[in-house]
Amino acid sequence: MAPNIRERTYIMVKPDGVDRGLVGEITARFEKRGFKLIAAKLVSPTKQHLEKHYEDLSDKPFFPGMIGYMLSGPVFAMVWEGLDAVKTGRVMLGATNPLQSGPGTIRGDYALAVGRNICHGSDSVENAEKEIALWFPEGLVQYSRSHEAKVY
Ligand code: RTP
Numbered sequence: 001m002a003p004n005i006r007e008r009t010y011i012m013v014k015p016d017g018v019d020r021g022l023v024g025e026i027t028a029r030f031e032k033r034g035f036k037l038i039a040a041k042l043v044s045p046t047k048q049h050l051e052k053h054y055e056d057l058s059d060k061p062f063f064p065g066m067i068g069y070m071l072s073g074p075v076f077a078m079v080w081e082g083l084d085a086v087k088t089g090r091v092m093l094g095a096t097n098p099l100q101s102g103p104g105t106i107r108g109d110y111a112l113a114v115g116r117n118i119c120h121g122s123d124s125v126e127n128a129e130k131e132i133a134l135w136f137p138e139g140l141v142q143y144s145r146s147h148e149a150k151v152y
Contacts, residue, residue, distance in 0.1 A: 003083050003084075004083070004084075005082060005083050005148075006081055007081065007082065007083065007084060007085040007086060007125065007128075008038070008079055008080070008081045008085055008086075008128055008129075008132060009079070009080055009085040009086045009089040009121060009122045009128045010077070010078070010079055010120075010121070010122045010128050010131035010132050010135060011026075011030065011078045011079075011080055011089055011093075011119065011120065011121050011122075012075050012076065012077050012078065012119060012120040012121075012135070013026050013075060013076035013078075013118065013119050014069075014070065014075055014116075014117070014118055014119055014120060015069065015070060015071075015072045015073035015074065015075060016069075016072075016111075016116045016117075016118055017076070017110075017118040017119055018042070018073055018074055018075065018076055019072075019073055020110075020118075022110060022118060023076045025110075026076075026106055026118075026119055027040075027076075027078070029092060029106065030078070030080050030089070030092070033082075033088070033092065034082060035080040035081060035082040035085060035088075035089075036080065036081045036082055036145060036148075037078065037079075037080060037081075038079050038080070038081050038140045038141050038142070038143075039077070039078060039079040039132075039136050039140045039141060040076070040077065040078045040079075041076075041077055041136075042074050042075075042076050042077075043074060043075060043076075043077055043135075044073075044074045044075075045070070045071075045075065047067060047071060049134070050067050050070045050071065051067060052134060053131065053134060053135075054066065054067070054070075062115070065115065066115065069115060069116070077135045077136070079132050079136060079140055085128075086121075086122050086123070086124060086125050086128050089121040089122065090121050090122075090123060091105070092105060092106060092121075093105060093106050093107055093119055093120075093121045094106060094107035094108045095107065095108075096114060096117065097114045097117075098110075098111035098112050098113065098114065098117050098118075099112065099114075106118060106119055107119070
C-alpha cells in the first residue's frame with residue numbers, strides 16, 4: 001500500500017505551553033521535521049468544548065482539575081499533515097507523564113508534571129479526524145509545497 005503522505009493529526013499547545021512561550025518552539029519542531037501546517041489558531045475554548053474534546057476521560061478522577069487547567073488560558077490549536085503524522089506526533093510529544101518522556105521529546109525537554117504537560121497530540125487517525133472537526137469546523141487551508149512531490 002502506498003504511504004499516506006496526507007495523514008493528519010491535531011496538535012494543541014496547552015495553556016501552560018502558551019503561558020511559557022513555547023508555541024514557537026513546538027511549532028518549529030513539527031515544521032523542521034517536515035510536516036505541513038494546514039491550520040493554526042490561538043483560541044480560548046469553552047468548558048463545553050473542552051469536555052467534548054476530553055469526553056473519553058470524563059469518568060477519571062483528574063477530569064475536573066484537568067478541565068480547569070485547560071480553561072486557565074488560551075490554547076494554540078494546529079493541524080499537521082504528513083507521513084505517519086499521528087504516531088510520529090505522539091513520539092515527538094513523549095509520554096503523557098513527562099517524567100517518563102525521553103530527552104529530545106517535547107514533554108521530556110520542557111515538562112515535569114502530568115497535569116502540566118504542555119501539549120496534546122491525537123492518539124489515533126480516527127480521533128484525529130474527530131478532533132480536527134471539533135477544533136476547525138471552518139475547514140483547513142489547502143496548498144501545495146514546492147518540494148512535496150519529490151520527498152516520497
Ligand atoms: P493528551 O490527550 O492531552 O495528549 O494526553 P495523552 O493522550 O498523552 O493522555 P490522556 O490519557 O488522554 O490524558 C489526557 C490528559 O489528562 C491529564 N492527566 N492527568 N493527574 C493525572 O493523573 C493525569 N493523567 C492524565 C494530562 O494533562 C493528559 O495529557
